[in-house]
Amino acid sequence: MLRKLAFTGIKSRLRDYLVLFTGLVISSAVFYMFEALATNPQFLKNSTNGMSAASFIFQFGSVLLTIISLVYIFYANSFLLSMRQHDYGIFMMLGAKPTKIGRLILTETLVIGALSSVIGVVVGCLLTASLGSYLMQSILQTNVANFHAVHVPAILVTLVLYLVLFVIAGFINRRKLIKTPVLGLLKGDSQPNRAKLKPVSQFIQVVLGIGLLAVGYYVMKHFIDFQLASIPLALVTIVFGSYLLFNAVFVWLVVLLKKTKWAQRGINNFTLSQLDFRIRNYTKILATVSILFALALGAITVGMGFGKETDLFTQGSSGYTMALEDPSAAVKKQVNKLDTEKKVSYSEKQSKDTVYYVKEEFDRIPLQDVSDNWMKKMSKGKKAKISYQSFDGQKLQKNPGSLYYLQKNGSDKTVKIISQSEFAKIQAPRQQLYLFRVKNIEKSKKSLDKIVKTAYPKNYETIRSTIPGGYAGYLNGLEVFGGFEFMGFFLGIAFLAMLASCLMFKILSGANSDKHRYEMLNKLGVRKNTLRRSISREIMTLYALPGVLGIVHVLFGLQLFKTLLISPYQGIWLPFVIFIVLYLLYYLVTVKLYESIVLPAVEIDK
């Protein structure tokens, strides 16, 4: 009988369950996708040097993802409980035994958990097959032909982790339900948890909060002095700092705003009171979200920073895209088809241990190399157009360094620049060093690949990444930095999705007890638009506060990467924009869902 009642309860709130369910499915799907990519042997074997570092990062990411999944399930679960507690309260009032109710909620949580994890893994397989391989192809440019979307260890890890989390969640729900008095269940959180102004303690909290944040930021800025201790130190200080700041400043702000004229207009006072009503319940999640937000945004920013680094790496690594020795007519024809900036060939002769070049040829067309000035400017974070410096024959005679970089890989011959007449005397076949530079390596990638294939058909695979010039640098950069970029992107989006859902579930959990307030306002004659505006302002505040603090965290957090990245702050707006757009989407969805729960339906039906 009770079972049947419980089922009717679910049916009547099908839409809310659907939201919850979708959130859980997405969470487990993302987790699976990450695990499948991170632990797929094909993927790890396929890649060379860069990936061993990446596989460490993948593991690190996997730990972070587990932690955030835990937080996420916790919030999703409290949303579930908030939907059910009224029904269960009524059952208990009617005399149902607490143990029986406990068993019901445990079963319910487990069934939802198991179903959503299984569906999540299936969705995850599909996602990995489509989105995952697309991401790998477009960012990592690796060959994914032998990559499997269905990866048994990843399936097991995901299922086991999620089931364990749900068992824990189920027991937490059961405990909460049995321990809460029936009246508490029936009334939900309508018990006010009103903020009171305690100036002294609040002042101390603000000072302490800012102090802790300052310590955290300082540690990140002086990362080198603190070494490995800096990360846990920064995390702890920033977490507590954020919490204290929210606790004190938020309350203060609301109380101050309530005293203004603005508060007396329309239902502004109500909006403020809504915010201040459950303020204590929100400070914890707001602090958490601001940290997660920072982690997510940081991951994307750093990831994209690494991605950008690929370009710098490529542009800055050499004056030419490729150096070819004695290219055939067919190869030259292909080069001519490219969008080149520079094309030049120099005569050379090789003895056993020396390569000779003609001085006059360099006087006529000087050799180019990346200018030191440019490198300096870049590392200061200034955006500068790449510039080159020229080497004529005399300069090269003094310092042939730039020519060394253009020698065939593995060659340990000395380079000598000699006059035309001396060159003629050398007893060796006359050869050609053929150099060219394309305008954009990334755009010409396919054609460049084909050139290597035509020039060295036998050992193309190995030569490809060792051939002198910027192209090989680009390929190596892709592996290392592309891996980081991919990770950053993936983790960032996954974090954002989960943290925004946490906030969403927290807000929606409250919606059920807010419902009657909006009904009252409707009866008092508040226009629908006014109600809508109040709702969107309230939720906007709850989203904006952790977002702003999170952005500040990231701006300081990037100091950590100053040693790893040439210019961590350059082009920072792009990941920020991507992130804010996604975050806004979540905000809009939350507003819509909240409205659909609390706004009274228009009952006209003539």
Place this chain on the structure above:
Amino acid sequence: MNNQAIVSARDIRKIYGHKGEKQYEALKGITFDVKAGEFVGIMGASGSGKTTLLNILTTLDQPTQGTVEINGQDITSLKGNAVADFRAKEIGFIFQDFNLLENLTNSENIALPLSLQNVAAAEIKPQIEKLAKQLSITGILDKYPNEISGGQKQRVAAARALVSQPAILFGDEPTGALDSSSTTDLLEMLNEVNQQQNVPILMVTHDPLSASYCQRILFIQDGKIGQELKRGGQTRKQFYKQIIDDLGAFQGQEAD
């Protein structure tokens, strides 16, 4: 006292349920007027359609057929914002379960209808103080609704209903959740407001004591007005007796 009708309801019908579904006719043609300054009660058995009628009169629901005019305005043709504005400006409400917003202080609750019309804060304050004095709630204005008694809550709710100087005050069993002494207090207060400020009141009630404060009582039976009782020149005690007698006869007749 002039005889202009503040509320005039004509042949109101209400059918619940969409076409094609199982339908139920809750109101089967109700016609009546409430004149300026009148204190009218609506009584009837449970399920007879009292709340349905009140919801229609207060624009919370729409009749399937018929028209309602309040203060000369046809409320059944109002739409969207006009409905909300009408509710905010023209009518006051008192509910059985108070419907105070527990996240606002009592005085903020009372101020809400005026804030909605963007009345300046400086103007709101004296009005609240005046009403509070009249309803003897001055001491609890800065408290929150969960910190005061049921009787006090209902006075706060009454103050909120009266603050925008509505054309008419509606109540759906306003004394339903109160003990007898709070009930008497509230009714005395409503009576005073009705007499002194000439605010018409239309109140649904189950309770003969509450009903005895009215000047006229409409009995609803099966979605129709079954009987009308007038106080005329009787004292409240006499009227109370008459209501009890009539209620007995009325219910006896219903039981047949």
